[in-house]
Amino acid sequence: MKMSKMFVQTLREFPSDAEVVSHKMLARAGFIKKLTSGVYNYMPLMWRVLKKIENIVREEMDKAGAQELLMPFVQPKELWEESGRWDAYGKELMRLKDRHDRVMCLGPTHEEIITALARDVLKSYKQMPVNLYQIQSKFRDEVRPRYGLLRGREFIMKDAYSFDTSQEGLDKEYENMAHAYTKIFNRCGLPTKMVQSDSGAIGGSVSHEFMVLTDTDAGENDVFYCDECGYAANSNHAVSKLLPAETDGAKYFSKTEIIDTPNTHSIEELAEFLNIPSTLILKTLVYIVDKNPVLALIRADKTVEETKLMNAVGGNEIRIASSAEIAELMAEKGFDAVPGFIGPNGMTGITIVADETVRDMKNFVVGVNQTDKHKVGANLSDIPAIENYVDIRLVEAGDFCPDCGKPLKVTQGIEVGNIFQLGTKYSAPMKAVYLDENGKTKPYIMGCYGIGISRTAAAAVEAHHDEHGIKWPISIAPYHVVIVPVNIKDELQMKVANEMYEKLLSAGVEVVLDDRDERAGVKFKDADLIGFPFRVTVGKTINEGFVEYKIRETGEMLKLAPEEAVKDLIKEILNK
Ligand code: ATP
Numbered sequence: 001m002k003m004s005k006m007f008v009q010t011l012r013e014f015p016s017d018a019e020v021v022s023h024k025m026l027a028r029a030g031f032i033k034k035l036t037s038g039v040y041n042y043m044p045l046m047w048r049v050l051k052k053i054e055n056i057v058r059e060e061m062d063k064a065g066a067q068e069l070l071m072p073f074v075q076p077k078e079l080w081e082e083s084g085r086w087d088a089y090g091k092e093l094m095r096l097k098d099r100h101d102r103v104m105c106l107g108p109t110h111e112e113i114i115t116a117l118a119r120d121v122l123k124s125y126k127q128m129p130v131n132l133y134q135i136q137s138k139f140r141d142e143v144r145p146r147y148g149l150l151r152g153r154e155f156i157m158k159d160a161y162s163f164d165t166s167q168e169g170l171d172k173e174y175e176n177m178a179h180a181y182t183k184i185f186n187r188c189g190l191p192t193k194m195v196q197s198d199s200g201a202i203g204g205s206v207s208h209e210f211m212v213l214t215d216t217d218a219g220e221n222d223v224f225y226c227d228e229c230g231y232a233a234n235s236n237h238a239v240s241k242l243l244p245a246e247t248d249g250a251k252y253f254s255k256t257e258i259i260d261t262p263n264t265h266s267i268e269e270l271a272e273f274l275n276i277p278s279t280l281i282l283k284t285l286v287y288i289v290d291k292n293p294v295l296a297l298i299r300a301d302k303t304v305e306e307t308k309l310m311n312a313v314g315g316n317e318i319r320i321a322s323s324a325e326i327a328e329l330m331a332e333k334g335f336d337a338v339p340g341f342i343g344p345n346g347m348t349g350i351t352i353v354a355d356e357t358v359r360d361m362k363n364f365v366v367g368v369n370q371t372d373k374h375k376v377g378a379n380l381s382d383i384p385a386i387e388n389y390v391d392i393r394l395v396e397a398g399d400f401c402p403d404c405g406k407p408l409k410v411t412q413g414i415e416v417g418n419i420f421q422l423g424t425k426y427s428a429p430m431k432a433v434y435l436d437e438n439g440k441t442k443p444y445i446m447g448c449y450g451i452g453i454s455r456t457a458a459a460a461v462e463a464h465h466d467e468h469g470i471k472w473p474i475s476i477a478p479y480h481v482v483i484v485p486v487n488i489k490d491e492l493q494m495k496v497a498n499e500m501y502e503k504l505l506s507a508g509v510e511v512v513l514d515d516r517d518e519r520a521g522v523k524f525k526d527a528d529l530i531g532f533p534f535r536v537t538v539g540k541t542i543n544e545g546f547v548e549y550k551i552r553e554t555g556e557m558l559k560l561a562p563e564e565a566v567k568d569l570i571k572e573i574l575n576k
């Protein structure tokens with residue numbers, strides 16, 4: 001490829017709407033161009049990277065025994081009604097009508113389509129196990145499309161779905177996929193950690209995410225892990241053993257009474273006013289889960305993990321209630337307390353979820369829905385009866401590992417893929433069944449396995465860059481080498497550059513010749529920004545028989561004869 005012909009536009013500045021490194025660099029280096037919010041053109045450089053990732057995914061999926069197909073992008077509402085997700089999926093599902101007023105949606109994922117397809121084809125146990133996958137654009141009307149390709153509205157995904165006749169079969173395929181995923185990400189130059197994750201409202205299911213650990217601010221997930229035993233989990237799923245804490249307030253409160261606690265709107269203010277540790281306060285929080293208020297009770301030194309709370313009540317969307325919603329709720333229940341003084345008593349008809357930390361509390365402090373007052377020396381018998389305690393607590397670094405008891409650590413991660421045991425979640429409601437050995441009909445036991453192709457490319461930039469630009473791993477670089485003649489008017493420089501270019505091309509190396517009539521500094525800047533793994537500069541030293549050979553990853557520079565440089569590149573890149 002000649003640089004002068006390449007359809008690329010590098011920018012002098014980072015785009016102003018880009019917050020994270022990968023978005024900034026991919027936009028500035030001319031890999032992506034935004035069309036509208038969360039929707040990007042993949043420019044030729046980007047498309048080469050994406051195709052390389054796709055090919056690695058394809059090779060490993062095929063090796064693992066999966067078969068590729070391609071399903072439609074536009075999907076009919078009826079199938080989503082069968083699975084029960086038409087209402088449940090929420091606003092991320094982009095809904096539309098055709099000219100006959102038939103309601104459709106843009107595929108955000110394909111469980112419904114594949115399950116309907118399988119039920120037409122997989123009639124007998126003899127046809128299983130089978131694993132089917134596709135690589136395709138998805139559309140999700142994300143609440144906050146941001147971070148460029150990391151969280152787009154339109155993005156490319158590999159999604160695979162397995163069909164088995166037994167849980168053992170599914171377990172085996174799940175293992176098989178976990179193994180394939182590890183190989184895929186390693187080949188992309190992106191080591192990942194496989195972590196336990198939230199599997200939604202269906203209890204008992206197993207799921208794992210593949211996280212690229214990162215110290216940049218692009219990691220949207222907190223990952224808790226134990227160096228000692230290998231435990232690793234997303235914060236929405238992580239559990240821990242608690243550190244010892246003071247949970248009996250007997251020494252502070254000799255009797256149960258309601259007292260004045262003026263202006264104690266926060267836990268800190270209340271603890272300071274009463275001169276007690278916050279572990280003696282029962283915190284009551286109001287959330288809205290799928291439009292309904294839910295009260296969460298937790299020991300006040302701890303934080304509620306929203307996904308855990310949402311799963312505990314079986315919802316799809318959760319957020320903390322606004323002050324206006326709390327005021328409305330108070331009015332409805334006949335109280336006029338402001339936030340800071342809310343408590344569970346008198347909140348009839350509302351779901352109340354109590355965290356495990358509440359179980360051991362004695363002689364504690366709790367809100368009684370009266371502004372500027374709290375009940376002190378309270379016990380569990382003073383609040384509405386709690387039927388069962390659930391873990392809705394956010395784990396913190398330093399908490400003890402649930403498996404081995406050593407302190408947990410925390411880091412940020414970008415989820416590039418996940419694997420999920422679905423069981424009969426789709427096959428049962430959609431009546432997707434087969435005949436077993438005894439002629440009985442049974443629903444398929446399913447698994448699903450996703451990889452964000454475009455997100456993986458962006459995660460690679462997060463993991464591999466410096467202040468000058470991207471440092472693509474060779475396996476997914478758009479091109480391997482750029483040859484930069486310093487002065488295109490110098491005959492010898494151009495002759496050597498052209499010869500090297502031709503030799504590398506014919507050996508199968510992906511090479512760009514920067515034949516633009518630009519200053520060397522501009523070309524070097526672009527080379528670093530775009531992130532070619534190798535740069536060969538043909539400048540004045542060619543008069544002494546040398547070119548300059550630079551390795552982007554390490555910054556190492558060598559002076560080599562042109563033939564040596566060519567030989568070395570072929571060896572490094574093609575392992576020949
Ligand atoms: P997230 O929690 O990040 O929203 P998800 O749980 O919705 O991800 P899946 O529905 O399982 O993700 O999709 C499979 C893969 O697709 C994810 O692991 C991720 O790599 C990718 N992906 C999901 N949403 C997006 C998006 N908005 N932009 C780019 N890639 C995405």
Ligand code: MG
């Ligand atoms: Mg999502």
